[in-house]
Amino acid sequence: MTDTAPTADRPPTLQLSGVQRAYREGEGRLDVLTGADLEIGAGELVALVAPSGAGKSTLLHIAGLLERPDEGEVYINGTACGSLRDADRTRIRRLDIGFVYQFHHLLPEFTAVENLVLPQMICGLGRKEAAVRAEQLLAYMRLKDRGDHRPAELSGGERQRVAIARAVVNAPRLVLADEPTGNLDPRTSAHVFDALAALVRATGLAALIATHNLELARRMDRRITLQEGRVVEI
Numbered sequence: 001m002t003d004t005a006p007t008a009d010r011p012p013t014l015q016l017s018g019v020q021r022a023y024r025e026g027e028g029r030l031d032v033l034t035g036a037d038l039e040i041g042a043g044e045l046v047a048l049v050a051p052s053g054a055g056k057s058t059l060l061h062i063a064g065l066l067e068r069p070d071e072g073e074v075y076i077n078g079t080a081c082g083s084l085r086d087a088d089r090t091r092i093r094r095l096d097i098g099f100v101y102q103f104h105h106l107l108p109e110f111t112a113v114e115n116l117v118l119p120q121m122i123c124g125l126g127r128k129e130a131a132v133r134a135e136q137l138l139a140y141m142r143l144k145d146r147g148d149h150r151p152a153e154l155s156g157g158e159r160q161r162v163a164i165a166r167a168v169v170n171a172p173r174l175v176l177a178d179e180p181t182g183n184l185d186p187r188t189s190a191h192v193f194d195a196l197a198a199l200v201r202a203t204g205l206a207a208l209i210a211t212h213n214l215e216l217a218r219r220m221d222r223r224i225t226l227q228e229g230r231v232v233e234i
């Protein structure tokens with residue numbers, strides 16, 4: 001057992017228990033998740049590798065409280081989220097979960113620093129304090145001299161590093177990433193992944209990263225896949 005493994009008094013950062021999700025498909029239904037169980041502890045970096053259409057995004061959306069499962073439960077830091085009101089789910093999502101997508105989704109009219117200041121102000125921080133944290137994180141991501149650049153003035157890899165910094169700027173406990181390096185060349189992918197992995201190691205975050213990149217998957221702590229709607233360790 002590692003020192004970050006969940007214990008009775010320290011629940012896993014993310015736990016899925018018997019999660020089911022089906023979509024309507026014409027007259028029938030498509031069972032995407034059929035009883036998915038998963039635990040990820042603090043400081044763990046887990047790769048989710050599965051074929052297109054297997055349900056990776058669905059799993060990430062449910063884990064990130066963006067969607068509700070049809071059956072089963074999602075626990076974030078031990079809190080059962082199924083019966084919570086939408087407002088409480090939103091609060092947990094804002095404070096405890098960071099998202100990284102294949103495309104950066106940075107606000108194009110704002111600089112890198114401003115893209116990191118805004119989410120902190122939404123969570124109640126003052127602008128000055130938020131700017132200090134933004135500058136620190138950008139320096140950590142080796143983007144110290146890019147703070148006043150807008151997304152269009154950054155390279156693809158730099159944009160993704162800003163997007164990762166934004167995902168963790170409010171010090172969440174869990175990061176969920178859907179193909180975070182999917183549109184980058186292999187070398188840039190490796191750099192962006194290194195930055196994310198260093199953050200996870202340094203801060204004790206838990207991270208679940210959907211990727212088709214087997215090279216990156218091999219460098220994570222664990223690899224899981226989806227088989228007929230269930231989570232299977234590879």
Ligand SMILES: Nc1ncnc2c1ncn2[C@@H]1O[C@H](COP(=O)(O)OP(=O)(O)OP(=O)(O)O)[C@@H](O)[C@H]1O
Pocket residue numbers: 023024030032050051052053054055056057058059
């Ligand atoms: N809102 C929806 N309504 C109906 N079907 C959906 C919906 N969202 C996803 N699906 C279907 O559910 C299945 C799983 O989709 P999902 O996006 O989770 O897969 P994925 O593993 O992330 O795929 P990819 O690697 O291509 O992104 C697919 O067959 C998809 O067409």
